[in-house]
């Protein structure tokens with residue numbers, strides 16, 4: 437995805453409040469303090485989900501785990517389990533932003549799935565979103581009730597989610613149990629490379645400040661029999677993506693991915709602000725479709 441310059445400037449506004457004030461950035465005042473904080477949290481939480489997804493590929497590769505079904509679906513499941521079963525309440529809450537992330541990506545694409553989406557190794561964006569909602573419902577329906585109610589997730593589907601979630605969780609934990617060793621520590625090398633790009637450096641700073649990459653080491657660095665030397669790297673890649681690379685034993689999170697999630701939030705808040713206060717200067721002149729959809733964007737209430 438190529439962003440128009442005004443969108444890049446607006447994305448930077450999210451980071452400008454806490455980090456770097458770019459001369460090209462829109463005034464942070466274009467968004468409320470709450471929106472800026474929510475935008476930053478959204479970026480960080482989606483990075484967490486993506487990193488734990490990549491950690492699933494890493495575990496399959498490093499531990500030689502069997503995969504039944506599509507690996508991309510399986511490691512979405514692992515990421516969900518790791519966040520939902522974490523003792524850190526922020527990790528659990530991050531699932532809401534991860535689900536919203538896939539809903540917003542789906543809506544941003546607009547015209548519906550193309551042939552290439554059906555051919556892709558990943559599920560459809562909207563399917564991935566609903567899979568996460570189902571896991572949330574299965575793991576803790578009370579904690580996520582406001583969120584799940586807000587997307588009108590059907591009652592009959594919720595009934596299935598408890599059993600489905602337990603199966604995903606028990607399958608992953610059952611496999612990982614065989615590779616657990618309380619005495620073992622595994623060394624990870626966490627690196628935030630300089631972005632070498634003024635537009636992306638604020639995102640590198642945001643991720644580093646939040647210690648996002650360190651979450652992988654914190655989770656797997658003790659108690660698992662994983663060979664030392666796995667690298668977890670943040671860098672500018674030239675594409676908005678994240679990878680596990682078996683040969684170099686490296687999880688890579690591209691700063692462009694954070695910028696992509698920032699752009700989703702910029703569009704969301706821009707649309708949200710537009711009908712309520714038309715006098716506010718907008719990051720983009722909203723298209724007629726965007727205005728029509730301003731209230732239909734699936735960003736849901738947070739607990």
Ligand SMILES: [Zn+2]
Nearest residue numbers: 489493508511
């Ligand atoms: Zn993947």
